[in-house]
Amino acid sequence: MVESRKGSVSASPGSQPQGGQRDSSLKIVIVDESPIRAAILEDGLREAGFTQVQRIAETHNLLVRIYAIDPDVILIDLESPSRDMLEQMFQMSRAVKRPVAMFVDQSDTASIQAAVDAGVSAYIVGGLKKERITSILDLCISRFNAFHRLQTELDQAKDALDERKVIDRAKGVLMKAKKYSEEEAYALLRKTAMNENKKIVDIAQSVLTAAELFK
Template sequence: MRKGSDSSGPGAQPQGGSRDSSLKIAIVDESPIRAAILEDGLREAGFTQVERIAETRNLLTRIYALDPDVILIDLENPSRDELEQMFQMSRIVKRPIAMFVDQSDTASIQASVDAGVSAYIVGNLQKDRIKTILDLCISRFNAFSRLQSELEEAKDALQERKIIDRAKGVLMKAKGLNEEQAYTLLRKTAMNENKKIAEIAQSVMTAAELFK
């Protein structure tokens, strides 16, 4: 049942240790971008057998078909509860499965929950063998969420700029101001009311709508 420990695929890998290329890893993640980032990272680290499962219907059947050694799943995935069933039901499970935690390793599990990912190991795999995988997972998940929040911030900033520009236009027209005066007026009002310029700009736009 255990795969040969020294056979390795064509891609030789310096860091991961040759035996780890034989590990089959399944990634269950509904975010295709994050899954791709994770898969790339795992391949770079020398894990050549990586499969992504994007469709979670009949998850268990898909997992049995793949028969992976390690399962990585994002914590926002409701299907995580389905995996828990594999701890239990001996009849349908070919190999025992366990979550990658033990009593002594709360730091590791805390880091993975914080990052939003959980790992399950199948069979009698030594836990230290998947430590690299989990660490990699955590850093990729964290990188992804940083990327996502930067993207959100950039989007918000762009949106704010747009609203401020439009509010300036409204003020210029209504009060006969030039662009700089209109901006100064927005900024002063924001300071007086202890609000963000974008919020004042939004109020101007709302008022302008009402006066239409």
């Protein structure tokens, strides 16, 4: 396995940082009800060399499943109400290794705020050093933000498509009512929008509403 890894032939034994090697063995659990975001996160972690990543999508029996996996790090979407279930693990330290919330060390308020803003929270199990999860958390924050941007773009694209449909239908109404060509219909919509200082889609919507009334 190791021999076949790209670049490992020429690498001297000491070139792999000790920390990196240890980190790849960290067991990471992602609790996220959004399968797309969880997949994006998992991919990112795997690219960064973390091989033991598991996703839990459903909330049923969450604690039992986490105990079974026995992870070192738990990453959870802040929009998941299941976060409160995780908090119970602080109380049940007899049965499992005791997890600690990311927030326990307040020295790094900026990164905690960045995480909360991005919508992710982390729990570290056992005596894991903070530095070792900083890179995981940074990765999560950037992936969560990337996912958020992606979603915004998707919403915008959908809005744009909806606007196109409204304008097309308004053009159709004008073409039929005034025997306009498509270009003329669009030119009228655009001119009216400019005169009234409105968006073309708003004018188009008015045309459709009016057409509905005159039916």
